[in-house]
Amino acid sequence: AQSVTQLDSQVPVFEEAPVELRCNYSSSVSVYLFWYVQYPNQGLQLLLKYLSGSTLVESINGFEAEFNKSQTSFHLRKPSVHISDTAEYFCAVALSGTYKYIFGTGTRLKVLA
Amino acid sequence: DTAVSQTPKYLVTQMGNDKSIKCEQNLGHDTMYWYKQDSKKFLKIMFSYNNKELIINETVPNRFSPKSPDKAHLNLHINSLELGDSAVYFCASSQGTSGANEQFFGPGTRLTVL
Numbered sequence: 001a002q003s004v005t006q007l008d009s010q011v012p013v014f015e016e017a018p019v020e021l022r023c024n025y026s027s028s029v030s031v032y033l034f035w036y037v038q039y040p041n042q043g044l045q046l047l048l049k050y051l052s053g054s055t056l057v058e059s060i061n062g063f064e065a066e067f068n069k070s071q072t073s074f075h076l077r078k079p080s081v082h083i084s085d086t087a088e089y090f091c092a093v094a095l096s097g098t099y100k101y102i103f104g105t106g107t108r109l110k111v112l113a
Numbered sequence: 114d115t116a117v118s119q120t121p122k123y124l125v126t127q128m129g130n131d132k133s134i135k136c137e138q139n140l141g142h143d144t145m146y147w148y149k150q151d152s153k154k155f156l157k158i159m160f161s162y163n164n165k166e167l168i169i170n171e172t173v174p175n176r177f178s179p180k181s182p183d184k185a186h187l188n189l190h191i192n193s194l195e196l197g198d199s200a201v202y203f204c205a206s207s208q209g210t211s212g213a214n215e216q217f218f219g220p221g222t223r224l225t226v227l
Contacts, residue, residue, distance in 0.1 A: 032213045043117070043203055043218035044156075051213050088154060094212025099144070100169060101216065103156040 002027045004093050006104035013081055014112050021076040021107045023065075023091030030096035033074040035065055038088040038106075047089070050074060061085075086111045116140050117219035119204050125225045126194055133190045134222045136204030144168075145187035146205040146216065147179060156203070162187055163210050191224075199226045 005024045013019045025031060032051050036044040048059040055067040065076045074091060091104040117138045126132055138145065146169070147159045161169035162181040176192045187204060204219040 034215075036218075041220075043220045044205075044216075045218070046215045049213075049215065090156065096212065098212050099161070099163075099207075099210040099214075100158060100212065106154045106156075108154075 002031075002093060002095060002102055004091055004102050004104040006091055006107050008107050009105065010108045010110065012110045012112060015083055016080045018079050019077065019081050019085075019109065021089050021091075021109065023074045023076065023104060025072050025074065025091075025093045027072070027093065027095060032094045032096065033065075033067060034092040034094070034101070035059075035063070035074070035076050036090045036092060036103075038090065040087070044090060047076075081109070081111045083111050083113060085109060117204055117206055117217050119202075119219040119222050121222060122220065123223050123225075125227065127227055128194055128196060130194050131190070131192045132194060132224070133188055134202055134204075134224075136187045136189070136219055138185055138204075138206040138217070138219075140206055140208075140217060142206040142208045142217070143184050144207045144210055144214075145181065145184075146207075147187065147189050148203040148205060148218075150201040150203060150221070152200070160187075160189075168210065194224075194226045196226050199224055 034049045035047040037047045038044045050067045058064045092101045144163045146161045150156045160179040165181045178190045181187045201221045205216040207214040207216045
């Protein structure tokens with residue numbers, strides 16, 4: 001069965017420091033990979049996605065994620081975080097040819113001043 | 114100009130009651146979803162409709178009944194509410210049924226069953 005693991009439930013980091021949020025998945029078939037962000041009391045918003053092609057994908061607000069097929073990972077990184085990045089981050093997987101997302105349990109990023 | 118809207122935003126009710134949550138999207142999408150997010154933030158799909166036809170029906174008690182009157186609306190009716198139904202319910206929509214398509218989420222409905 002397919003699954004998504006986000007090992008870190010909470011990541012505190014100081015403002016302007018780099019951060020990495022980890023995501024690993026298990027699947028025997030091709031997948032599409034997503035990172036969604038949930039700000040307090042809001043719905044989820046797409047941050048970035050990997051469908052095919054270049055394994056490094058970027059968002060408009062400085063986040064990037066790299067698809068690593070051999071390690072079945074899709075870690076999210078940002079070189080310098082801002083207070084406004086404080087949110088819950090969800091990794092999601094959709095199997096190629098299906099329409100169902102499987103979400104990880106989320107990582108709460110808390111940026112400290 | 115809200116893309117995916119849900120009503121109500123908060124719902125507090127007693128055990129045993131019946132309640133409904135409404136969802137509307139103005140994105141022109143043909144696929145809509147209901148997710149349940151529990152107290153630990155775990156997000157799990159419950160149902161999905163494509164062109165008003167049910168395509169995903171996860172293991173959900175049959176007290177939960179979705180209804181899609183048209184492509185832009187997906188409602189969720191819950192009978193005989195239980196304490197364990199307390200959660201945040203999110204509606205989402207996408208264009209088509211490919212897993213590659215982005216899902217757009219509503220703001221959520223926080224249901225509290227007392």
